[in-house]
Amino acid sequence: MAAGFGDAQDGQWYSRAVGYLSAAGIISGYEDGEFKGDAPITRAEFVTVASKFGNAEASEINPYNDISPDHWAYDYIMTAYMNGWVSGYPDGSFGPDDNITRAEAFAIINRMLGWSADAAQASDEALASESPFTDLRPDEWFFYDVLLAYIGKR
Numbered sequence: 067m068a069a070g071f072g073d074a075q076d077g078q079w080y081s082r083a084v085g086y087l088s089a090a091g092i093i094s095g096y097e098d099g100e101f102k103g104d105a106p107i108t109r110a111e112f113v114t115v116a117s118k119f120g121n122a123e124a125s126e127i128n129p130y131n132d133i134s135p136d137h138w139a140y141d142y143i144m145t146a147y148m149n150g151w152v153s154g155y156p157d158g159s160f161g162p163d164d165n166i167t168r169a170e171a172f173a174i175i176n177r178m179l180g181w182s183a184d185a186a187q188a189s190d191e192a193l194a195s196e197s198p199f200t201d202l203r204p205d206e207w208f209f210y211d212v213l214l215a216y217i218g219k220r
Contacts, residue, residue, distance in 0.1 A: 084103070093115060107166055108166065109165075110143060110160075112170075113143055113174065114142040114143075116146060124142075125145070129158070130154055131159055132161065143162065149177075152174060176214050
């Protein structure tokens with residue numbers, strides 16, 4: 067078993083990473099002792115992991131209409147909010163139990179790294195021509211976040 071998870075076997079492609087993150091206290095698995103490596107990750111789970119990489123304080127202001135202080139990931143979501151890593155949806159919700167999309171994950175990671183999609187767009191319109199993705203259009207909100215994640219900070 068990798069890192070003590072009943073469903074994560076040693077020798078899997080993810081074993082070292084799971085072991086490291088578990089030992090560092092960044093991931094803890096589920097109450098049933100499993101890692102569930104093949105399961106989708108929710109928005110709350112993702113920002114929980116992301117928030118454990120920093121030492122920031124949680125926001126005392128809760129801008130989300132679907133998160134209450136008794137939610138298991140409340141402090142982590144508020145930490146991600148306070149750091150500007152997440153902004154939620156236009157209807158005022160966060161969607162903690164929704165599966166996170168790759169685009170949303172890229173946007174959060176870019177913000178954690180201090181990489182600005184807005185700055186990339188404003189300073190380098192040529193970046194659009196470097197996209198290898200046939201299904202990525204410049205009018206999508208995540209266009210520059212995906213390209214920044216693909217190319218890296220310039």
